[in-house]
Amino acid sequence: MQWHDEQPIYRQLRDLVVERIMDGSFAEGAAVPSVRQVASDYRINHLTVARAYQELVETGLLEKRRGLGMYVTLGARATLTADEQAHFFARELPAFAERVRNLGLDMQQVTQRLLQEGDIE
Numbered sequence: 001m002q003w004h005d006e007q008p009i010y011r012q013l014r015d016l017v018v019e020r021i022m023d024g025s026f027a028e029g030a031a032v033p034s035v036r037q038v039a040s041d042y043r044i045n046h047l048t049v050a051r052a053y054q055e056l057v058e059t060g061l062l063e064k065r066r067g068l069g070m071y072v073t074l075g076a077r078a079t080l081t082a083d084e085q086a087h088f089f090a091r092e093l094p095a096f097a098e099r100v101r102n103l104g105l106d107m108q109q110v111t112q113r114l115l116q117e118g119d120i121e
Helices: 009-022 035-042 046-058 076-102 107-118
Strands: 062-065 069-072
Touching: 009 046, 009 076, 035 046, 046 062, 046 069, 076 107
Parallel strands: none
Antiparallel strands: 062 069
């Protein structure tokens, strides 16, 4: 993993765990790697990993099971999907529509192209 300077490592790690929940690599109800394991694998401080995991606990995506470790909560993927969809409609879609207008493109042509490119029905 290559860490970048644009945001703290714990946030990058948190985002990585979110990605893995979204893509199914970390299944709902399954354990995530331990703090010590992640710290060792990525050669980062265990407190950094603990902070990332704690944020995920606070948002309800992970749960602590005393003596067992951290687990992905049931419904975590649906929660993340709903959040991403809301973000898309609130921020990304309006920015995209503005870009289309600024380029002088016809929205119907853009829609048709999206349907062709993405096999969207």
